[in-house]
Amino acid sequence: MLLKKKGQKTREKPQENCAIFGVTCNDLGYSVSHLLYHGLIALQHRGQESTGISILKTGGKIFTYKKNGLVSKVLEEKIISQYWGNVGIGHNRYATTGAVGFKSSLYMQPFHFKNNEIEFSMAFNGTIANFDEIKKNMDQMGRVFMTDTDTEVLAQLIGSIALGTEDWPEILKLTSRLLDGSYSLILMTSEGDIYAMRDPLGFKPLCIGELKSEQRNLYFVASESCAIDTVGGNFLRDVKPGEIVHLSHQKDIHSELVIKTNRTAMCQFEYVYFARPDSIIDGVSVAEARLRLGMNLAKNDPILKDLEIRENAIVVPVPDSGRSVAVGYAKEAKLPYAEGLMKNRYVHRTFIMPGQLKRKIAVKEKLNPIKSVVEGKDIILLDDSVVRGTTTQQIVSLLREKGGAKRVHLRVSCPPIISPCYMGIDFPTKDELIAGRFQNLYGEDYLDEIQKSIGSDTLLYQTIDDLTDAIGMNRNQLCLACLTGDYQLKSVQKLAELEKSIVKSRT
Numbered sequence: 045m046l047l048k049k050k051g052q053k054t055r056e057k058p059q060e061n062c063a064i065f066g067v068t069c070n071d072l073g074y075s076v077s078h079l080l081y082h083g084l085i086a087l088q089h090r091g092q093e094s095t096g097i098s099i100l101k102t103g104g105k106i107f108t109y110k111k112n113g114l115v116s117k118v119l120e121e122k123i124i125s126q127y128w129g130n131v132g133i134g135h136n137r138y139a140t141t142g143a144v145g146f147k148s149s150l151y152m153q154p155f156h157f158k159n160n161e162i163e164f165s166m167a168f169n170g171t172i173a174n175f176d177e178i179k180k181n182m183d184q185m186g187r188v189f190m191t192d193t194d195t196e197v198l199a200q201l202i203g204s205i206a207l208g209t210e211d212w213p214e215i216l217k218l219t220s221r222l223l224d225g226s227y228s229l230i231l232m233t234s235e236g237d238i239y240a241m242r243d244p245l246g247f248k249p250l251c252i253g254e255l256k257s258e259q260r261n262l263y264f265v266a267s268e269s270c271a272i273d274t275v276g277g278n279f280l281r282d283v284k285p286g287e288i289v290h291l292s293h294q295k296d297i298h299s300e301l302v303i304k305t306n307r308t309a310m311c312q313f314e315y316v317y318f319a320r321p322d323s324i325i326d327g328v329s330v331a332e333a334r335l336r337l338g339m340n341l342a343k344n345d346p347i348l349k350d351l352e353i354r355e356n357a358i359v360v361p362v363p364d365s366g367r368s369v370a371v372g373y374a375k376e377a378k379l380p381y382a383e384g385l386m387k388n389r390y391v392h393r394t395f396i397m398p399g400q401l402k403r404k405i406a407v408k409e410k411l412n413p414i415k416s417v418v419e420g421k422d423i424i425l426l427d428d429s430v431v432r433g434t435t436t437q438q439i440v441s442l443l444r445e446k447g448g449a450k451r452v453h454l455r456v457s458c459p460p461i462i463s464p465c466y467m468g469i470d471f472p473t474k475d476e477l478i479a480g481r482f483q484n485l486y487g488e489d490y491l492d493e494i495q496k497s498i499g500s501d502t503l504l505y506q507t508i509d510d511l512t513d514a515i516g517m518n519r520n521q522l523c524l525a526c527l528t529g530d531y532q533l534k535s536v537q538k539l540a541e542l543e544k545s546i547v548k549s550r551t
């Protein structure tokens with residue numbers, strides 16, 4: 045799960061792996077499955093390969109339905125009406141294409157676990173970095189695994205711990221002490237309780253909400269607050285790093301902070317790219333953070349002092365993810381914002397096409413410069429991140445050659461990405477990251493070399509200090525590992541060292 049498998053292609057942009065959503069209602073005559081549908085639709089951006097739901101039907105039986113495809117295709121009306129119950133959880137999955145068996149329902153979630161003693165269903169976003177070690181120990185205890193996923197290892201671990209106690213908070217507390225990973229997890233028991241748990245460093249977002257009326261009370265747990273808004277709920281708060289929250293359809297919400305650490309490691313990429321702008325994560329509005337990222341770039345941009353460029357400049361986003369940051373930049377720079385690139389919304393999966401030529405064609409299919417807007421102009425081009433650099437190079441060349449832009453000035457809201465992510469994000473290797481590779485090759489001059497390779501007239505990246513300032517958190521609250529190479533998880537530190545030595549031996 046952590047290292048890419050042979051033949052596996054990574055998308056141009058890093059990709060968040062999953063979304064989770066759960067609902068519980070005190071009215072036994074009310075079905076929550078349509079709310080699961082709407083919550084999962086709102087979280088579709090976090091995973092598009094498969095969708096699944098588990099519903100607790102009257103009598104304490106859990107029924108799970110999961111299939112490859114988008115939420116709207118998988119959870120059709122007839123499924124929604126068939127899966128009827130007052131407690132349920134759901135999951136959207138992004139599969140690492142090429143991973144063996146990824147189309148099998150065994151690899152989809154929720155993961156339904158049942159043995160003679162216990163039954164539960166679990167949905168999970170993240171990765172368990174020490175899952176190999178846990179699996180080895182459980183293999184020795186005679187456990188049989190059907191997949192090679194950390195999801196199953198986690199479910200089996202929970203199942204094993206449950207042999208010793210029936211107290212769910214205790215089971216989850218003991219589980220969390222054995223895990224080294226980045227995870228947000230929801231678990232539905234056959235008694236009708238939902239437990240939500242976030243890892244002690246809080247890499248992945250998770251929040252809770254409610255909707256109370258005279259007829260019934262509903263409680264929600266979601267990867268992002270936009271899902272709670274979508275189902276008409278009121279956002280209550282984030283689940284704290286290291287906290288277990290119990291949502292009970294009979295009692296209310298109870299919580300316990302099981303592991304407290306002196307730092308957290310919320311993924312900075314959630315604010316830069318992954319999360320929906322209308323979400324609030326750990327108290328920070330994603331839209332506002334992106335606006336400030338753009339403003340910070342403009343504050344430090346030397347080209348804004350060049351009057352010739354200023355008078356001829358327009359601020360153009362790379363659609364769609366560069367928009368908020370471009371608005372922030374244009375506002376701070378007091379320059380016009382313009383849509384200079386047309387995006388074809390019907391071209392999907394552009395960036396998993398193998399081969400350089402196919403990739404070039406795919407970019408042209410997906411993006412087209414609007415000549416009447418960009419011709420003769422100094423384009424200040426705003427993108428959220430530069431990962432491999434190949435697509436960015438294509439866009440710069442399209443603007444200049446097809447659009448007739450006079451100059452292209454690339455501004456990037458994420459600082460240079462020099463190291464891979466091992467925390468459950470589908471990410472290129474260090475060798476594939478343009479900033480990681482060029483830093484090894486050219487040392488201090490690596491940014492000049494990136495600019496030459498991309499072909500922009502100027503290049504400016506956000507600094508890490510400006511990034512943390514825009515998010516409104518300090519370095520001890522965020523994961524910045526892909527920007528610094530400093531990993532917080534012990535099991536990941538070893539992997540990072542291994543990859544570093546492989547890259548060094550190649551350069």
Ligand code: SF4
Pocket residue numbers: 058247310311312313314464465466467469523524525526527
């Ligand atoms: S390494 Fe980067 S992408 Fe991965 S969790 Fe940390 S900040 Fe997020």
